[in-house]
Amino acid sequence: MDRFERDVLTMLCAGLPELRQECANLSADRKALLDRIEVEAASRRPVARLVSQLLECDPEDIVEARRGPATGLPGAGGGRADDEVFGCPDDSCNHRARTVPAGEPPRCALLGLRMRRL
Numbered sequence: 001m002d003r004f005e006r007d008v009l010t011m012l013c014a015g016l017p018e019l020r021q022e023c024a025n026l027s028a029d030r031k032a033l034l035d036r037i038e039v040e041a042a043s044r045r046p047v048a049r050l051v052s053q054l055l056e057c058d059p060e061d062i063v064e065a066r067r068g069p070a071t072g073l074p075g076a077g078g079g080r081a082d083d084e085v086f087g088c089p090d091d092s093c094n095h096r097a098r099t100v101p102a103g104e105p106p107r108c109a110l111l112g113l114r115m116r117r118l
Ligand SMILES: [Zn+2]
Pocket: 013, 088, 089, 092, 093, 094, 095, 108, 110
């Protein structure tokens, strides 16, 4: 998988809950498209083209458009030093999540699997 696809996957992994919410109000076609993206992404197949279709933007703009502070990775900054950091279960994307010590490990939104401790 090339770097761009990995970036798109990272965006998808980190932003999936929001994306699902956004698409909940959209047409059945759009929801079907998001379902397909989730299946493809979970199978680690390229999804950049499908995501750009869903968001109606150029593939190159996908990652940039989602990189604003409001949609930044949850807990990616400002964590305490003793927070535990978790990453993608199969290391397919750069999504990182933190949790409090002894807290439940976060799960990957795409795979539904527990994330790996880094
Ligand atoms: Zn992931």
